[in-house]
Amino acid sequence: MKTKISQADLGQWEKWKTERDPDAGNYLVEKYHHLMDYVIQRFMISLPKTVQKEDIQSYAYEGMLDAIDKFNLDGEFKFETYAAWRIKGAIIDGLRQSDWLPRSVREKVKKVEKAYAVLEQRNGTSASDEEVCTYLGITKAELNKTVSEAALSSMISIDETIQDDENDQVGRYNVIKNEKAESPEAHLYAQLLKESLAKAIELLPEKEKLVVTLCYFEELKLTEIAEVLNLSVSRISQLHSKAMLRLNAAILSVQENY
Structure with a gap:
């Protein structure tokens, strides 16, 4: 109200x-x-x-x-x-x-997301940094750099603005027509997505799971999370980015297998 x-x-x-x-x-x-x-x-x-x-x-x-x-x-x-x-x-x-994230970086992010999806689906556990690096043939430093730039790229893609009928900008997800609304297929897809995300959150490494919980359920600020977990702000940011990559990978798996 x-x-x-x-x-x-x-x-x-x-x-x-x-x-x-x-x-x-x-x-x-x-x-x-x-x-x-x-x-x-x-x-x-x-x-x-x-x-x-x-x-x-x-x-x-x-x-x-x-x-x-x-x-x-x-x-x-x-x-x-x-x-x-x-x-x-x-x-x-x-x-x-401002073109803060070049296309080459976006492509690297997609590759990392794909790696998490493949490895975690194959093993049924959270993929380690070493496993992802081996799968992609990159160094730990390259992975960390991509992770630090990753989380917002997917958000910007989803939230890309377009013009509505009144020449006002709105998020793309707000105006996409749902062709399967109220259909059994849509219900099944939503259920699969929910279950996949729940499983992905449960499989998150403990610190990443804590960051996600504090950020999105307790709605704490970045600095507050750092204080609660007794970690640096930059470390919290890295943990958050890795968690988002894993969760995006879970969504990717559902989309590819649906």
Whole structure:
């Protein structure tokens, strides 16, 4: 259910919507600034060190301004939900436009995902770094470099924005028509995917499983996870990336075998 906006905040919203009052705009940006911080933290766990946090903050700010400008006070969603989506989209668009991940790296990521899928399906256990390196014929350093750049590449591919009927950008997954909706085939596919992901999470090495749990179920920030596990932030980022590669591999297996 939509959260009721206080009278004080509603007054600021109306000033911005009707008058474009700069003070009202500044008030709204400051009030919801924590949303930018939250989304940025969630992204930084997946980004390689080559991406500057200042750039992500700039993209997030653009997303916040866009959300404030386009938010419908009478709409269905809470502003927090709408703004988080807009901020995320702005960051993804900014990263894509900056071409931060070359095609050659994307191809390497796909090869690593494929390696995890083949090895873990074959052995029924989590593939070790050594097994993946041997399978691909690469060094541990090459694997670690690919892992550090891997997680967000799949997210950007899924979240690629397109234009909707009102010339507004939306995520591709939001507008793809589901030809099998409510069909037995769709239900079976969803069930297989759910079971595969559950099994993949269960098979994750203990530290990777902890990072996934703390990140997506407890919703802790990167720095908080590092503190809980008494590890460096960069180590948490690496564990997260490896876990995402394994889970993406599980999805890939279902798609190829369905």
